Amino acid sequence: MDDMRNLVYEIAGRLYDLDADVYRTLGSGLGRVFNSSREETIRHLTQVMKEHRTSHYLRSSLALIGNMARTIPEKAERSRVMTEYNEIWQLIQKLPEHFGAVDILDKSLAGLNQTLAQNPLANRFGPGQHLIVCIGRTYGSAGTDIGFALADSLKINYYDTEIFTEVLERLEAKEDGIQDHASFAHGQNLNQNPQAVEKGLGIRGRIRQFSRYHGLPKTQAVFFNQTALICEMAQREDFVIMGRCADVILTNHQIPHVSIYINAPFETRIHRIMRQDNLDYKSAKKFLQKIDRRHRTYYEFFTSRKWGDVVNYDLCINSASYGIEGSVQLIQRLLPPRD
Amino acid sequence: MDDMRNLVYEIAGRLYDLDADVYRTLGSGLGRVFNSSREETIRHLTQVMKEHRTSHYLRSSLALIGNMARTIPEKAERSRVMTEYNEIWQLIQKLPEHFGAVDILDKSLAGLNQTLAQNPLANRFGPGQHLIVCIGRTYGSAGTDIGFALADSLKINYYDTEIFTEVLERLEAKEDGIQDHASFAHGQNLNQNPQAVEKGLGIRGRIRQFSRYHGLPKTQAVFFNQTALICEMAQREDFVIMGRCADVILTNHQIPHVSIYINAPFETRIHRIMRQDNLDYKSAKKFLQKIDRRHRTYYEFFTSRKWGDVVNYDLCINSASYGIEGSVQLIQRLLPPRD
Numbered sequence: 001m002d003d004m005r006n007l008v009y010e011i012a013g014r015l016y017d018l019d020a021d022v023y024r025t026l027g028s029g030l031g032r033v034f035n036s037s038r039e040e041t042i043r044h045l046t047q048v049m050k051e052h053r054t055s056h057y058l059r060s061s062l063a064l065i066g067n068m069a070r071t072i073p074e075k076a077e078r079s080r081v082m083t084e085y086n087e088i089w090q091l092i093q094k095l096p097e098h099f100g101a102v103d104i105l106d107k108s109l110a111g112l113n114q115t116l117a118q119n120p121l122a123n124r125f126g127p128g129q130h131l132i133v134c135i136g137r138t139y140g141s142a143g144t145d146i147g148f149a150l151a152d153s154l155k156i157n158y159y160d161t162e163i164f165t166e167v168l169e170r171l172e173a174k175e176d177g178i179q180d181h182a183s184f185a186h187g188q189n190l191n192q193n194p195q196a197v198e199k200g201l202g203i204r205g206r207i208r209q210f211s212r213y214h215g216l217p218k219t220q221a222v223f224f225n226q227t228a229l230i231c232e233m234a235q236r237e238d239f240v241i242m243g244r245c246a247d248v249i250l251t252n253h254q255i256p257h258v259s260i261y262i263n264a265p266f267e268t269r270i271h272r273i274m275r276q277d278n279l280d281y282k283s284a285k286k287f288l289q290k291i292d293r294r295h296r297t298y299y300e301f302f303t304s305r306k307w308g309d310v311v312n313y314d315l316c317i318n319s320a321s322y323g324i325e326g327s328v329q330l331i332q333r334l335l336p337p338r339d
Numbered sequence: 340m341d342d343m344r345n346l347v348y349e350i351a352g353r354l355y356d357l358d359a360d361v362y363r364t365l366g367s368g369l370g371r372v373f374n375s376s377r378e379e380t381i382r383h384l385t386q387v388m389k390e391h392r393t394s395h396y397l398r399s400s401l402a403l404i405g406n407m408a409r410t411i412p413e414k415a416e417r418s419r420v421m422t423e424y425n426e427i428w429q430l431i432q433k434l435p436e437h438f439g440a441v442d443i444l445d446k447s448l449a450g451l452n453q454t455l456a457q458n459p460l461a462n463r464f465g466p467g468q469h470l471i472v473c474i475g476r477t478y479g480s481a482g483t484d485i486g487f488a489l490a491d492s493l494k495i496n497y498y499d500t501e502i503f504t505e506v507l508e509r510l511e512a513k514e515d516g517i518q519d520h521a522s523f524a525h526g527q528n529l530n531q532n533p534q535a536v537e538k539g540l541g542i543r544g545r546i547r548q549f550s551r552y553h554g555l556p557k558t559q560a561v562f563f564n565q566t567a568l569i570c571e572m573a574q575r576e577d578f579v580i581m582g583r584c585a586d587v588i589l590t591n592h593q594i595p596h597v598s599i600y601i602n603a604p605f606e607t608r609i610h611r612i613m614r615q616d617n618l619d620y621k622s623a624k625k626f627l628q629k630i631d632r633r634h635r636t637y638y639e640f641f642t643s644r645k646w647g648d649v650v651n652y653d654l655c656i657n658s659a660s661y662g663i664e665g666s667v668q669l670i671q672r673l674l675p676p677r678d
Contacts, residue, residue, distance in 0.1 A: 056483070056499075056501065057501075059483075059487055059499075060499065060501045060502050060505075063487065063490075063496075063497045063498075063499070063502060064502055064505075066491075066496070066497070067496040067497065067498075067502075070494070070495075070496060082494075089491065099483075099484060099487070100481070100484035100487065100488065100663055101615075102481075102611055102614045102615040103481065103611075103662050103663050103664075104479075104480060104481035104603050104607065104608075104611050104658045104659055104662060104663065105658075105659065105661070105662030105663070105665070106603075106604070106607050106659035106660065109657070109659050109660040110659075110660055110661065110662060110665070113660045113661070115669070116660065116661055116665050116669075140443075141443060142439070142441075142442065142443035144395070144398075144438075145438060145439035148398055148402065148438075148439065149439065151402075152405075152428065155409070155421075156409075157402075157405070157406040157409060158402045158405070158406065159402075159406075160395075160398075160399065160402070162395065162396075162399045163399050163402060163403055163406075166399075166403075259660075261649065263649045263650050264443050264445075264650060265445070265650045266650070268443065268445050269443075272441055272442075272443055275441045276440075276441040308649065310600065310602045310647065310649060310655040310656075310657060311602050311603060311604045311605070311657050311659070312657075313657060314656075314657050314660040314661070315654065315655065315656060315657070315660075316649040316654065316655035317649075317653075317654060318448070318649060318650050318651075318652060318653050318654070319443045319444075320443055320444065320445035320448050320449075320650070321445065321448040321449055321452045321455070321598075321653040321654075322444070322449065322452070322455055322653070323442050323443060323444030323449060324439055324442050324443065324444070325442075326444070326449070326455050330454070330455075330654075330673070333672055333673065334669070334672065334673075
């Protein structure tokens, strides 16, 4: 108790003296932050430190003195003053109630966040840990191109909606004994042999326990099957996966991953798909609105979360500010070091 | 023209052969992506490459073959196959219409984005360029604490709303010849000498041209003054600035900067300010809603943009996934190297 009172008193006194010192060092033309007497200032500052709600005044005073101190032209003088500044800041951090003392960290989120440099729950991450990058994105934001280029440069597997749907349909076809059921989401056949996908992806082992959830509507059955497949893949390999609410699925199953959302301004996206899909402005806009609506409905139905809301991801990127190549580089800089 | 036809034909043929090669290498138990004859597959693939809208099938085939090739257990074999895979991918990138050929990069945004590693408009960045980190944030997301800690670790100046308002009010007071006008946004006096702020921040030179825009309502006059001050600061020093629509102001004035938005889930923010401000759940929630509303109104009035929308920033961070320290480290990893 007395220790704390002494600490508060020491901080107030040294802060007052630092202000005076900066004032002296910068010459008479420059003013100071505290103009009352030493006693009065200390009384005021100790009061501020006692109350949570006013503790930001302490930060503001400290920042103002620091901003001024950094303008001291003479290097040795500046270094001397900044050393004292840093020591006071160290002392302030010892206060249980100092600004920033209450962290915002949510351990359940942070523990699953593979881009957190020094993960406080690092013990959860065994050597068999796989890197899983989940990318949510809007149509036209080049999110899919970024995901593919990222997987390529990391030399890990890539799953977009089409590949994923293909794999699932083949699993279902196999279950039903249908061999030639393969078709892509958009209705085009890639001429794939079902066995190629199953065995190539190494999921032979789990086919038997694969259920079609006959009691459920089709969409929900597919979602449940997706969930099972994503969780199994996560135990086996590194990969980049586009959409499929993969981030929510992995979070629900307590599997660490990277959760990223990619978007770009609506107008920029319109102009991109005008070029890419060879559409006029009006058609492109209408098409985009339709796809966005479908995306949103899907995500919100299965996750009960707001689609594209910053707080549903670890990180959101405006791809118009980075481009495809720049976004890949940005994400790579965020990833944990790999063997 | 003929060159392009040859390129398309070469890609299709080598892709078919790669698939067959992967099939052979992985043994007879493993299937292939293309099951038709070589001729038929090539005809199909060349068709796909000709049409924009179907070019993603090319990506999906390539990705599927790549995913399988990476499972080849024998290293030399895998390396041989992946070399061919990479060569085909290089060829695909020569197609003017290949997936990802239309970038999403907005040069006007990218040219102002200081976190873009290899800025394509790098020539715009002279040696006198200053690092300016603009942080928008929600109350309770610890954005201010992150900003302060970031400025401290970068050893650059820090401006939050209070310091900024203080500086502006002192400038206005000076203009009016009022000496003792200083008060913080929250109504508490820091006992600062106006001269301290003015001269300490080195803005003496621009006081004379400082206008109060008497014809405008108070809020708008303040906003105009802020704009002038932010732009001037940007020419003089590195700094972190919280809020004040600084990112929009700098974008409008074509001044490069880092644009970040920090948010955290509403419930997490409620619980943080319950601890920080010593409030019960209900009061904290009500207070947060009020502050969010005020923030939003301010931002949307002056920028005509949607507050907190991903596409208004280069990058958005969920501080609950990173915590204060983790967020600072994350932002530091994104910043350009400095002298």
